[in-house]
Amino acid sequence: MSERQTKLTASHWGVGLATIEGGRVVSVAGHPADPAASEINANIPGSLHGRARVRRPAVRKSWLAGRPGAVPRGQDSFVEVSWERALDLIAAELTRVRAAHGNRGIFAGSYGWSSAGRFHHAQSQLKRFLNTIGGFVRSEGNYSYNAALGLMPHIVGPYRSHVAQATRWPVIAKHADLVVMFGGMALRNTQVSDGGVSRHRMAGNLAACVENGVSFVNISPLRSDAAEVLRAEWMPARPGSDTALMLGLAHTLLREGLHDPAFLARYTVGFDRIEAYLTGAADGVAKDADWAEAQTGVAAERIRALARRMAAGRTMISVAAGVQRTDYGEQPMWMAVTLAAMLGQIGLPGGGYTVGYGVNANIGNIERPFRWGTISQGVNPVTDFIPVAMISEMLLNPGGSYRYQGETRTFPEARLVWWAGGNPFHHHQDLNRLHRAFQTPDTVIVNEVNWTATARHADIVLPVAAAQERTDFGAGKSDNALVPMPRLVAPVGEARVEYDIYADLAARLGVAEDFTEGKTADGWLHEIWELTRSRGREKGFDLPDWESFLAGDVIALDDPSPDQVFLAGYRADLEAHPLPTPSGRIEIFSETIAGFDLPDCKGHPAWFPPRDLAAGQGAAYPLALLSGQPKTRLHSQLDNGAYSLSHKVAGREPVLIHPEDAQARGIAEGAVVELYNARGRCLAGARVTDEVHPGCVFLWTGAWWDPDFAAPQARDRHGNPNVLTHDLRTSSLTQSPAAHSARVEVRRFEGTPPPVEAHDPPAFDAAP
Template sequence: MPSPTTSHWGAYSVRTAADGGIAVQPHPADPAPSPLLGNVPGALRHRTRVARPAVRRGWLEHGPGPSPRRGLDAFVEVGWDEALDLLAAELDRVRTGHGNEAVFGGSYGWASAGRFHHAQSQLHRFLNGFGGYTSSRNSYSLGTSLVLLPHLVGDADAVLRAGSSWPTIVEHTELIVAFGGIPEKNVFVTPGGVTRHGTPGALAELAARGVGVALISPLRADLPPSLDADWFPLVPATDVALMLGLSHTLLAENLHDQDFLDRCTVGADEFAAYLHGRADGVVKDADWAAALCGIDADRIRALARRMAGSRTLVTVTWSLQRIQHGEQPVWAALALAALLGQIGLPGGGFGHGYGSMGDVGDHGPQTRLPYLSQGRNPVGTFIPVARIADMLLNPGTGYTYDGADYTYPDIRLVYWAGGNPFHHHQDLSRLRRAFARPDTVVVHEPYWTSSARHADIVLPTTTTLEREDLGSGRRDTHLIAMHQAVEPVGEARDDYLILADLARRLGFEEQFTEGRTAREWIEHLYTGWATGFRRAGHPVPDFEEFWTAGEYELPAGPSRFTLFEAFRADPEGARLATPSGRIEIASAAVAGFGHADCPGHPVWLEPDEWPGAAAAARYPLHLIANQPATRLHSQLDVGAVSRAAKVAGREAVRLHPDDAAARDVRDGDVVRIFNDRGACLAGAVLTGDVRPGVVQLPTGAWFDPVVDADGGVLCVHGNPNVLTADVPSSHLSQGCTGQHALVELERLAGPPPPVTVTSPPPLLRKDQL
């Protein structure tokens, strides 16, 4: 019998073969199964699986302490009891000598889609029972928007989780102006799982209806080819200039909706004054915008007129806020949509994240799902999630976040479970230096990723298919019984069992486990959820019936809804949670923080790295480091789908033929991409679907560094984060800026160094020391 399960890229079932291999089958209700399922079979028992607990040789021989050898040393395999005894003693030493604030509970990452075996929840529950820890706040994906949007509309989730549904858009929208496009590659992923991928079908319906789309992106692949697109291949990082030029045209030609601005917004006059240049003498009209963004001024004016004459949806992908001054694209797009006056109208208005995640625009049920309580963290210290290197390198240094002042703590122990910072963080040379600072780094990992290789204690964890769980995601249509399909690899254990054994050694096992096994917890979580669901009038089976059936289809919710529809109809009765109760095109609160890099209304601010910057003289190519099409972040990079997309065994970099010819680069060549921060190797793919002067290298290739005598790093596998800058979006949000960087590219002379990250690091036995 096939075993049901789910994942962040879709629900599926597993059949095992006599040789120990597996075959996967998408859920029969899924109209558009994710191609990423093809990574699962080959990755399950790949040679990079961590088979036994391992301790970095230098840490084992010399004890805890800062070390530049992290990422370079061999590892010594030890038994579980020894590993857990060492870790329990180290946790106790740090807590006793430095306090719980000295423990950083990283655990930022996607890991399992299960509701119980959720690595973040497991680790944070453990650390809360241990006495607390320094935590992180927000996400790399949305660190900027999560801070900004409450100032503009009162509630980030109102935009990010309840945007207009695809059926509403398909039925009513006439024109989509898509800043950053609607990249179909991203819609196969949803946190917690998805049973029915609906966005590909919605995009096909838009194409069938002939809905117009203005694609605002340097990459043509940011929109499915089936959609009728008017492509505006603008200069990267100049979206705000284009938005301001469009806004000025609407005002100058009296195409804006003054009644909507008066009823539903504040700050429109201040924004208009900025557009007209009354303070700085610079009029932000279409001609001004054209000089910055590389789009003809007449096309800008024509687009503004078309927007005003159509039911228009203005969308911004999450990628646009992952840059320096990333607040501005979101804010300026909201202001542009407000000028059109269509916010709250079916098919019109503003959206943020269509094409960034599979559940944006989805109309599946919004149902409270079973979850494991993490408890309360007694330690209040936190950092914005993308500031981990700053924290480790600069203990005691102050920083600002959302209008308040904070100080970085002195971290002695980093505990990570279910994530890979050497995938999602920027400037990996700097991150390597930062990871050399703590006394101890602990990682739970199924695979020998770079995060595991930069740890001191590595504990092997099971994958989804090697344990039981419950699975469902935001707006998912089903709750899935995730059956164990195969035996664990080597000595791998689930996070719960590892942490329960640690809690026993540290004296709080009963508090952590509440006397339950993992299976008992799964049944307990389901039963508690089902009881509440039945009270709401829904027929829910008991646990055994659910487990045998393998799934429970959740009751459907409404299919058509519009962002801010109730607010538009009654701005006073449905006031937003902003100081004014309205959409804040200008925010007195943000202005009051006094940040030059994020003033009180949308503005054009030159980033440090864009084609108009001084650094472009040495590094004339603009790198876009976007999400990959062949995996979820760095997960299962050793899987078949991910491997098949490599070029010469490296990540593929896409560049325009003119840029390739100028550098004597041919299709399939191994090239070196570099700037002052580092370098990486990649395989060249020539295409006219990128703007000249732009190169596109997706994130997620497992970091495979060659470190020279001066500490310079060359990633031979193609991880672009050796090139991106570890600087915050602004003093307001401290969000990450990993989407863009200035680089140069050259054809590699001579044979490239081998890729080694697809094999384990050197592993020793204790008798070999």
């Protein structure tokens, strides 16, 4: 009988206690010190040892035969090869592309969450390697809150810094009267945090707010976007109409004299421009509550009542990240800042605004006390980049031009694409278009643990060790704890640690010393841990040596700023603490943005109707498609794990549909349904529920894309919403993803549904 062991592991969704038996991880439970441990840990064993594991290096058959276009990527079989041959092929292809096209011909997407470990971080490892051979074209920004990254520096300051400075929830519990949540505050999102989370604090902090008498309003088409403990008033507005609702609120504040002219005069610039827009002096259309009702579906008197309530007490305005992933997604954030400025509560405890509460487990709950050690990525000699959500445009339109932050830029020609630690065939929009775009490069290389759709679109697939198959330490980007991550089991099949893979490639290319600096993976781990210890000592923390740490438990450090209030210093003394904007103040009107003269982003917040509705697609596709992070996994990670699979309906991702919409279409609970529009179609399992507003359907993100290329529009059999979303951006200012603006229709699937094949490996053939 094999010995059972229990060891720590860490993931973006928390610390786990893994049970190992017979060389396999048989279960992973939450850490006992975590008050709300995530059940996502239960996915690890099934995904780690499942059928979908990439076990040997594999090469696409047509590419290996020298006929890469004979069978499209994503539809071809694979040939398993030795590591020696795989690395030789990659080294030769890198040499060819660099000689013929320069390093600007290499695009390293490498976007995704990958592993929570500080050293074995997929993006860092790949980028370090490519930088040693001359660099690569990169992407800039992220899919989660890219519009905030691009807009907020113009009007308030750098978004990443401001998220870290967000007012803490215990402060809100003590001082606030009301929290108005545009896009809700979904607890399922707060299971995760980039780099890891040691203790899930959000549920407890929200409960403390309610106990202290704080009221909540949930402005979202999904009632469950607010946890039951909040007892939130539900105010469902039409998807994509948040800016219009905010304008109606602002007009009421202005008309009834409930705004704060003194705050606006001292701390902001440009209010006169938005005032003219609100009253209609600028364009002849007053943005009053009656106008807002026509755009949002929320009764005008409810809008007026909410505005009065917001002005009557201390109010925190919260804008979820999903709200800015819509057409013109910059506008609700800009308008939220404007609305908070009109209330005059920015910089006061429990008042003001925050964009991003609820986007992860830690915002407003905790922060790291100092910067953890990590491996250097080196310097990228290639300065070119693309906005993160423009992959398809780059691949389909090399040499084409586009607008970004007031500049006219040109797409590079990507001849070699290398992806590690992510799954664009989950998170990118319009997957059928992405499939076409991925046919254009000469070569696609993918490092993967499992046979995802992205791996199936590769020419060379490298099997890499999972987080539980290597030694590391966890430390979240916004967490206050350090977590030992000892290796639990040996890598499955011939999977290898990525650092060792790159070291072998670097040796083939004559840059081994540049990449490794003479150190093994263990050597680097010791070095970055010593760097972490050194930084800790500067802040008064005495951390153990590496061996003692690795054999121990989670180390929790003090919260560096438990009572912080966002922009308190600015409010107290704006001369001493000016904002990093052109005026040094909050820019309700931005001369910079106005100077760009963009058709889709004015110099002040404004209303633009969603594109699909403006194009008249509401009649053919009457339902608004909503999508969001599920509670069963992180995006698409571990979709083949037991916990994720247990929540499928008829083996497919569940779609929420209101009883009225279901009855009108003859759809019953548990039925297989087809969602469709002009871009694509997918199958899903119906959940009939009144938690979603009529006229909307909600399909969780992350089901591995499973196209049936013989079916119309390569119908997805599994339920990935990105076969339905458009691949347009929020605006030409930030070029951010706008996936939450799709329209669809839904019908019962007639006949026998096809089997889901997403979690099976591809077909393998002998070498050609």
